[in-house]
Amino acid sequence: MSDVTDKTAEQLEQLNIQDDQQTEPTSTESEAPKVETSSASLYVGELDPTVTEALLYDIFSPIGSVSSIRVCRDAITKTSLGYAYVNFHDHNAGRVAIEKLNYTPIKGRPCRIMWSQRDPSLRKKGSGNIFIKNLHPAIDNKALHDTFSVFGNILSCKIATDETGKSKGFGFVHFEEEEAANEAIDAINGMLLNGQEVYVAHHVSKKDRQSKIEEAKSQFTNVYVKNVEPETTQEEFEQLFEKFGKITSAVLEKDAEGKSRGFGFVNFEDHEAAAKAVEELNDLDFKGQKLYVGRAQKKYERLQELKKQYEASRMEKLTKYQGVNLFVKNLDDSVDDEKLREEFSPYGTITSVKVMRDDAGNSKGFGFVCFSAPEEATKAITEKNQQIVAGKPLYVAIAQRKDVRRSQLAQQIQARNQMRYQQVTAAAAAAAGMPGQFMQPMFYGVMPPRGVPFNGPNPQQMAAMGGMPKNGVPPQQFGRPNGPMYGVPPQGPQGGFPRNGNQFFHQKQRQALGEQLYKKVSAKTQDEEAAGKITGMILDLPPQEVVPLLENDELFEQHFKEAFAAYESFKQDQEAQGQVAPVTEQA
Numbered sequence: 001m002s003d004v005t006d007k008t009a010e011q012l013e014q015l016n017i018q019d020d021q022q023t024e025p026t027s028t029e030s031e032a033p034k035v036e037t038s039s040a041s042l043y044v045g046e047l048d049p050t051v052t053e054a055l056l057y058d059i060f061s062p063i064g065s066v067s068s069i070r071v072c073r074d075a076i077t078k079t080s081l082g083y084a085y086v087n088f089h090d091h092n093a094g095r096v097a098i099e100k101l102n103y104t105p106i107k108g109r110p111c112r113i114m115w116s117q118r119d120p121s122l123r124k125k126g127s128g129n130i131f132i133k134n135l136h137p138a139i140d141n142k143a144l145h146d147t148f149s150v151f152g153n154i155l156s157c158k159i160a161t162d163e164t165g166k167s168k169g170f171g172f173v174h175f176e177e178e179e180a181a182n183e184a185i186d187a188i189n190g191m192l193l194n195g196q197e198v199y200v201a202h203h204v205s206k207k208d209r210q211s212k213i214e215e216a217k218s219q220f221t222n223v224y225v226k227n228v229e230p231e232t233t234q235e236e237f238e239q240l241f242e243k244f245g246k247i248t249s250a251v252l253e254k255d256a257e258g259k260s261r262g263f264g265f266v267n268f269e270d271h272e273a274a275a276k277a278v279e280e281l282n283d284l285d286f287k288g289q290k291l292y293v294g295r296a297q298k299k300y301e302r303l304q305e306l307k308k309q310y311e312a313s314r315m316e317k318l319t320k321y322q323g324v325n326l327f328v329k330n331l332d333d334s335v336d337d338e339k340l341r342e343e344f345s346p347y348g349t350i351t352s353v354k355v356m357r358d359d360a361g362n363s364k365g366f367g368f369v370c371f372s373a374p375e376e377a378t379k380a381i382t383e384k385n386q387q388i389v390a391g392k393p394l395y396v397a398i399a400q401r402k403d404v405r406r407s408q409l410a411q412q413i414q415a416r417n418q419m420r421y422q423q424v425t426a427a428a429a430a431a432a433g434m435p436g437q438f439m440q441p442m443f444y445g446v447m448p449p450r451g452v453p454f455n456g457p458n459p460q461q462m463a464a465m466g467g468m469p470k471n472g473v474p475p476q477q478f479g480r481p482n483g484p485m486y487g488v489p490p491q492g493p494q495g496g497f498p499r500n501g502n503q504f505f506h507q508k509q510r511q512a513l514g515e516q517l518y519k520k521v522s523a524k525t526q527d528e529e530a531a532g533k534i535t536g537m538i539l540d541l542p543p544q545e546v547v548p549l550l551e552n553d554e555l556f557e558q559h560f561k562e563a564f565a566a567y568e569s570f571k572q573d574q575e576a577q578g579q580v581a582p583v584t585e586q587a
Contacts, residue, residue, distance in 0.1 A: 040067070040088040041116040042097060046141075047071075048107040049080040050558060059106065060086050064093025085116055103142040112141055114156040128155075128175035129203040130185060135159065136194035137167045147193065148173045152180025172203060213301070221248075221274045222296035226263040228252065229287035240286065241266045245273025265296055323374035324351075326381065327399040329366035331355060332390035336363075343389055344369045348376025368399055513546050514539050520550070524560055530567065537563045 044056065053069040060066055071084040088094045094115070102113045132144070145157040152175050159171040175181045181202065189200040204212075228237065237252045245268050252264040268274040274295075282293040297305070328340065335343075341353045348371045355367035371377045377398070385396040400408075514535055521538070522531040538559055539546060549556040 040091045040094045042086045042088070042094050043083065043114050043116040044086055045083040045112040045114075046109055047080065047082050047084060047111060048109050049082060050555070051080065051084070051107055053084070055106070056084055056086060059101065060088075060097055063088070063097045063100065065089040103145065110140070110142060112156075112158065128178045128181040130173050130175070130181050131170065131201055131203040132173065132188075133170040133199045134196055135167060135169050135171060135198060136196045137169070138194055139167065141171075144171055144173065148175075148184050148188070151175065151184040151187070152177050213298075217295065219271045220295040221268045221271055223266045223268070223274050223277055224263070224292075224294055224296040225266060225281075226292045227289050228260065228262050228264060228291065229289050230260045230262060232260060232287060237264060238266075240281070241268075241277055244268070244277040244280070245270060323398065324372065324377045325368060325370045325399040326377055327366065327397050328369055328384075329395045330392050331363060331365050331367060331394070332392050333363050333365075334390050335367075337367075339390075340367055340369060344371075344380055344384065347371070347380040347383060348373060513543060513550075516550055517546065520556060521560065525564070530564075530571075534560070534563050534567055537567060 051071065053071050056069050056071070057066060060069075065088065066086065067089050068087045069084065072081045073079060074081060086097070088097070098113050098115075101111065103110045105111075135144070139159065141157055141159050144159060145154060148154060148157070154173060155176050156174045157172070160168040162168060173181075173184070175184070185200050185202065188198065190197060192198075223241075225237075232252070234250075234252050238247065238250045241247060241250065247266060248269055249267045250264070251266075253261040255261055266274075266277070268277070278293050278295065281291055284291050284293075326344075331340070335355060337353055337355055340355055341350055344350060344353070350369060351372055352370045353368070356364045358364055369380070371380065381396050381398070384394055386393050388394075517538060518531060518535045521535045522528070525531050525534065538549070541559075549559055
């Protein structure tokens, strides 16, 4: 490898930066209850997917000596999982980093920093961990931290959010000391935060909560009654249940006008009486109506049961309509339910048809047609897909769930990228006359695409720059510590690369990618020479990292800016010596 003159870059290369996949703590049950004084490892969460180890090094290294940085990534796609580990040589540096950097924005997202605790037994103790609910949607991690930090040292603080990042209205605060947690509960429970009364209590693990629910189910005393005849009086309601045992309370719910709402609750003194009442009164005909009598459930239980019923019903429908329900899009605004049915009715018996509309009643341009048999649906797809209806070609396919479509789309993108990479590798191997599965590692840059002159410095200029001396050491690299380190490609006697097998294969392999990449780069700079050289610098990355740049504009923009800045710096140095002209980036 060539020497890197930038001191920061040298320090970064010496770090133990790893790329193995780790698992983020999924709840505050797994966050550290106690930090040993020798610990210097920090967990950094809520990160933008584009945050790199180099950027984190720039942020954390001014605090103290950093021993290693790891952005945790997916084992297959290598995309960031949104969190990282930063390790300091000194524990005090970690403490200062939490104090100064916690909740500061990194690429627009407030990061969340806490001590990393990898001992499972310590992570699951939960001592000092409290639960807060009924939080106002405007309260974020920092606001929650500021509210509770007055009671003691906080190890972690997190608001639960949905897929879109919106607060679910509850969160967790983990104190280093249990006494601080107790003080926070006594002081904050029942207080108004942003106009809402919050509930604060010791956090109970899911396993313990489930255990308590099961215990309550087996020893219930409260009974829920519905389908009560509206004219039933309070006295009649109580008489119906009092024969089973002593009643501590009986309530027949009424509306604002005092009329019965048809349901109520009866609480017995002991479980046996409640169980007996459920057994004998459930489905009993009372005043012409069949009663429902069962164990009274908490709101959480009812919601869970409703969710299970909904999921069961949904899966039943999916199974029932599998292969017969069609998704139709690119519909003209003039196509309504009747017109859609008319178009598809020749192919079989239609059980339902619907054009989807917005709140204003306007067509959304898609709809669904359900047939009675898979054969009919298959025939409709074959005949109607791409057929012109009202001036537009229809898209017709089997209807799928949203999560299935997203999963398939992700798989298709990954497969396409892999296929393109394999095609480039195979083409380069064939051109070089080498086996397609073998590629020797290289440390040199690559040639620009066909037709783009390199116009780089000659060997004497390279030697003056500190690169490509007579002993054959690869040229000096230049770049910034928070981006890829791009190298200047060496030139042979005729303006090309030396023709040994490894280098020749390396050039051929990437030339196909370079032709596509050059089109994107040339659109960003007015200087043709700069476009060729910046293309070559970006192509110095591994091919599997270059392929995604062709499809992801945001990722391409990030790499282009880093390469442009590095190259511009180099050109400015040379301009000072009267050797080159400045490069202009196009807006």
